[in-house]
């Protein structure tokens with residue numbers, strides 16, 4: 001039977017006026033990051049309290065909207081496991097690598113990764129709306145004192161102007177949609193003015209963490225820069241809400257093709273039934289499954305390769321009745 005998308009707001013936020021709740025700036029300013037703030041919304045375990053009280057942990061910030069998708073009494077909730085740290089995160093692990101994708105080795109200028117001849121990854125911010133515990137780029141993401149400056153953008157764009165083999169630019173970070181709207185507009189405009197750049201792509205998890213950011217103004221601004229593709233990042237069906245579906249609807253009406261990139265995460269979505277549900281829900285939310293990554297960011301969430309392969313094989317077998325593209 002078709003699963004209805006829901007709209008949820010944690011009990012703690014029931015009295016917040018709708019105009020505030022639906023304002024992305026309010027969501028950003030009221031993110032949860034301390035034991036006290038999270039305890040207003042969730043029943044915290046000792047392990048979570050220990051991690052939240054620790055220093056030098058990868059940054060914690062969760063929008064009230066996304067925290068409201070968590071079952072407050074379920075320590076294994078799949079949304080919770082993606083964003084609430086536990087004490088396991090404090091321990092180093094085998095094969096821990098800061099830069100597991102070797103991005104720094106392929107950066108001709110800060111923030112620009114040129115690994116393949118015709119495409120580049122352009123990192124334009126180190127900030128996100130909410131921080132995922134498995135983040136591959138945790139070496140640079142989340143540091144409030146380190147972000148890319150106008151000088152860095154100038155250097156990135158100057159490199160692209162003199163590199164005609166690049167035809168495809170993927171903007172990422174961090175999350176490009178937390179940038180000041182005018183700055184994002186300016187960067188997209190400067191890239192679009194480079195004749196050999198054919199395609200612009202943006203990778204963002206903001207529509208999932210804070211769908212109210214997908215305003216008609218944002219859609220109008222993005223629509224100036226076609227062809228522009230957007231890949232969002234949903235890992236579990238519980239993240240597909242009425243609000244996210246409505247945000248995807250606004251984006252597709254602005255002519256922006258949408259894809260989804262998931263990460264295969266232990267205890268979150270490493271199950272063929274969940275993967276099938278995800279693909280079916282994507283189809284109803286205007287999303288196309290682009291790819292599922294293996295987790296490289298964090299051992300606690302990483303599955304053994306054999307387990308990844310088993311899930312993948314079962315998923316393919318279970319696909320006969322799932323949405324196919």
Ligand code: SF4
Nearest residue numbers: 128131132135174205
């Ligand atoms: S949204 Fe992306 S860049 Fe930001 S913490 Fe999550 S995985 Fe990392």
